[in-house]
Amino acid sequence: xxxxxxxxxxxxxxxxxxxxxxxxxxxxxxxxxxxxxxxxxxxxxxxxxxxxxxxxxxxxxxxxxxxxxxxxxxxxxxxxxxxxxxxxxxxxxxxxxxxxxxxxxxxxxxxxxxxxxxxxxxxxxxxxxxxxxxxxxxxxxxxxxxxxxxxxxxxxxxxxxxxxxxxxxxxxxxxxxxxxxxxxxxxxxxxxxxxxxxxxxxxxxxxxxxxxxxxxxxxxxxxxxxxxxxxxxxxxxxxxxxxxxxxxxxxxxxxxxxxxxxxxxxxxxxxxxxxxxxxxxxxxxxxxxxxxxxxxxxxxxxxxxxxxxxxxxxxxxxxxxxxxxxxxxxxxxxxx
Ligand code: MG
Numbered sequence: 001x002x003x004x005x006x007x008x009x010x011x012x013x014x015x016x017x018x019x020x021x022x023x024x025x026x027x028x029x030x031x032x033x034x035x036x037x038x039x040x041x042x043x044x045x046x047x048x049x050x051x052x053x054x055x056x057x058x059x060x061x062x063x064x065x066x067x068x069x070x071x072x073x074x075x076x077x078x079x080x081x082x083x084x085x086x087x088x089x090x091x092x093x094x095x096x097x098x099x100x101x102x103x104x105x106x107x108x109x110x111x112x113x114x115x116x117x118x119x120x121x122x123x124x125x126x127x128x129x130x131x132x133x134x135x136x137x138x139x140x141x142x143x144x145x146x147x148x149x150x151x152x153x154x155x156x157x158x159x160x161x162x163x164x165x166x167x168x169x170x171x172x173x174x175x176x177x178x179x180x181x182x183x184x185x186x187x188x189x190x191x192x193x194x195x196x197x198x199x200x201x202x203x204x205x206x207x208x209x210x211x212x213x214x215x216x217x218x219x220x221x222x223x224x225x226x227x228x229x230x231x232x233x234x235x236x237x238x239x240x241x242x243x244x245x246x247x248x249x250x251x252x253x254x255x256x257x258x259x260x261x262x263x264x265x266x267x268x269x270x271x272x273x274x275x276x277x278x279x280x281x282x283x284x285x286x287x288x289x290x291x292x293x294x295x296x297x298x299x300x301x302x303x304x305x306x307x308x309x310x311x312x313x314x315x316x317x318x319x320x321x322x323x324x325x326x327x328x329x330x331x332x333x334x335x336x
Contacts, residue, residue, distance in 0.1 A: 001033055001034065001035045001066040001069050001070075001071060001072060002033070002034045002035070002066060003031060003032070003033055003034075003061060003064065003066055003096075003099075004031075004032045004034070005029050005030060005031050005032065005058070005061055005095075006029070006030050006032075007027060007028070007029050007054055007058075008027070008028055008029070008030060008283070008312060009025050009026070009027050010025060010026050010027075010028060010281060010283065010308045010309075010310060010311070011024065011025045011308065011309045011310050012024055012025060012026075012281065012307055012308055012309065013307060013308065013309045014131075014137075014141075014307075023281070026045065026280075026281045026308075027046075027054045028043060028044065028045045028046075028054070028282065028283065029043065029044045029046075029054060029057050029058065029061075029095060030042070030043055030283070030285060030312075031043065031044065031061070031095045031096060031098075031099045032099070033072065033096070033099035033100065033102075033103055035071050035072060035103065036071075038103060038106055038107060039103070040072060040098075040099040040100060040101070040102040040103025040104075040106065040330070041098070041099060041102045041285050041313075041330070041331060041333065042094075042095040042096055042097070042098040042099025042100075042102065042285065043094075043095055043098060043282060043283060043285040043286040043289075044057045044061075044091040044092050044094060044095030044253070045091055045253045045280045045281065045282050045286060046091040046092075046253075047091065047253060047254070047280060049230070050088075050090065050233070050254070051088065052089060052090070052091050052092070056089060056092070057089065057091055057092040057095065060086050060089045060092035060093075061092060061095070061096070064082065064096070069081075072099075072100035072101075072103040072104050072107075073104060073107075075097070075100040075101065075104060075259075076259070078096075078100065079093070079096075079097055079100070079257065079259050082096060083256065083260075090233070090234075090253060090254060090255065090256035090257075090260075091253045091256075093256040093257050093260075094252045094253050094255070094256055094257035094258075094286075095257075096257070097256070097257025097258050097259055097260075098252065098257060098258060098285070098286065098289045098331075101115075101258050101289070101330075101331075102289075102330040102331045103330070105329055105330040105331075106329040106330035108329075109329050110329055111292065111325065111326075111327050111328065111329060111330070111332055112288075112289070112292040112293075112325075112330055112331055112332075113292040113293070113295065113325070116292070116293065118292070118293065118295040118296065119295050120295065121295075122295035123291070123294050123295055123300070123322045123323075123324070124294060124297060124298060124299050124300040124322070125148075125149045125150055125300065125320075125321040125322055126148065126150070126300040126301060126302045126303060126318075126321065126322060126323045127148065127150040127151060127152035127176050127299075127300070127301045127303070128144075128145040128148035128150070128151055128152065128303050128306070129152045129154065129301070129303055129307065130142070130145065130151055130152065130153050130154065130167070131154045132154055132157055132163070135162075135166050138163065138166045138167065138170075139166070139170055142167065142170045142171050145171075147318055147321070148173075148303075148318075148321055149173060149174075149321035150173060150174050150175070150176060150201070150321070151167065151171065151173050151174075151175045151176070152175070152176045152177075152178060152301055152303075153167055153175050153176070153177050153178070154178050154180065155177055155178065155179045155182065155183075155191070156178075156179040156180050156181070156182020156183060157182070160191055161191075161194070164195065164198060168198060168199075172199065173199075174199050174200070174201050175198070175199065175200050175201070176200070176201050176202055176203075176204065176299075176301070177195060177200055177202075177203045177204065178203075178204035178205065178229070179191075179203065179204065179205060179206045179207075180204075180205060180229075180230070181205055181206075181207060181208045181209060181230055182206075183206045183207060184207075185207060185211075185214045185217065185218065188206035188207055188218055189218060189221055189222065191206075192206065192218070192222045192224055192226075193222060195224060196222070196223055196224055200224055201225075201299070202224060202225040202226070202227050202246070202247060202274070202299075203224050203225070203226055203227065204227045204228075204229045204249055205227070205228060205229040205230050205231065205249075206218060206226065209230035209231040210231075212231065212240060212241065212244045213244070215228070215231070215241075215244040215245055216243055216244035219244060219245065219246065225246035225247055225274065226244075226245050226246050226247070227245060227246065227247040227248060227249050227274070227276060228241050228244075228245040228247070228248050228249065229248075229249035229278070231245070232245075232248045232249065232250070232254075232264070233254050233255065234255060234256065234260060234264070235255075235260060235263045235264045235267055237264075238264060238267040238268050238271065238273070239267075241273075242271040242273060245273065246273060246274060247268070247273050247274035247275060247276065247298070247299075248264065248268045248273055248274075248275055248276070249275075249276045249278045249301070250264045250265055250268075250275055250276065250277055250278065250297070251277075251278045251279055251280065251290075252279070252286060252289060252290055253279075253280050253282075253286070258289060258293060261277070261290075261293060262293060262296060265277075265293075265296045265297055266296075274298045274299070275296075275297045275298050275299070276297060276298065276299035276300065276301055277290050277293065277294050277296075277297040277299075277300050277301070277302065278290075278300075278301040278302070279301065279302050279303075279304035280304055281304050281307055281308055282304040282305060283305055283308070283311050283312060283313050284305045284311055284313040284314060284315055284316050284333045285313050285331060285333050286304070287302050287304055287305045287316060287323065288315060288316055288325050288331040288332060288333050289331055290302055291316065291323045291324070291325050292325060292331065294323070300322070300323065302323045303323075306318075311336075312335060312336060313333045313334065313335060313336065314333065314334065314335075314336050315328070315331070315332045315333035315334060316333070
């Protein structure tokens with residue numbers, strides 16, 4: 001196998017504000033994994049939160065000796081080998097894992113979901129994310145989200161009640177709330193109780209990621225399901241979180257690719273936890289990979305490519321509130 005890659009800067013349609021800062025652009029890497037004239041596409045979206053950067057991804061990719069690996073048919077042992085060598089570089093691992101799956105599915109002339117034996121009719125509806133904004137901007141964003149059936153509202157501010165009141169004034173769609181670790185225990189208890197009759201499906205990561213005990217305390221006291229996002233990175237985390245959370249948010253870049261994400265989802269379901277497949281700000285390459293495995297999840301939050309103004313790839317659509325891929329082989333995405 002041969003790996004070539006390029007760095008791309010993605011610009012956001014709107015400045016994205018959430019607890020912990022704001023963003024106008026992100027730097028990501030696209031992987032082109034070649035074998036026998038066929039190219040598998042992959043993507044790495046490094047997260048500073050987990051200590052990864054475009055430079056750290058490139059340094060991992062530069063150090064992989066692909067001459068040891070005959071072809072992507074052996075994606076399982078190749079992935080295990082890389083996971084052992086680079087245990088903390090999850091976005092870098094995800095990029096290679098996605099590219100191997102795209103390659104193999106393309107080789108067999110099948111869309112990835114079909115290669116994995118998944119049921120397209122089980123794709124869950126996606127939410128559309130609304131970050132912190134003024135009332136005027138919130139109203140604009142609610143309009144922009146017209147085609148979506150579920151809204152995801154970012155909280156963790158001093159004006160959380162105002163945000164929810166505005167959303168509820170202009171939309172009666174179900175909402176998912178994400179505090180991004182922005183609340184204290186008592187604040188979370190008060191706010192979640194207040195949210196209980198506001199048509200909320202669940203609450204993501206109310207407390208700091210290390211505060212597993214606090215989440216367990218909270219879960220006993222509220223009726224809305226509590227999901228772990230920042231607290232849940234890899235399959236082994238599920239064992240630590242099973243009693244403290246009702247559900248878990250799984251992302252390809254956080255988990256380290258398709259193989260780890262599937263393992264996490266299966267493990268969570270075994271412990272009767274709900275699952276959501278989610279994303280960072282990503283192009284259609286990584287979003288298609290997530291959408292193709294989304295039939296394995298209870299919920300989807302796959303709007304990352306729709307929040308950027310200059311996605312270099314195409315191939316996805318929105319159908320009846322769901323992120324839908326086409327039936328072309330592999331991820332079914334190509335350059336615009
Ligand atoms: Mg989240």
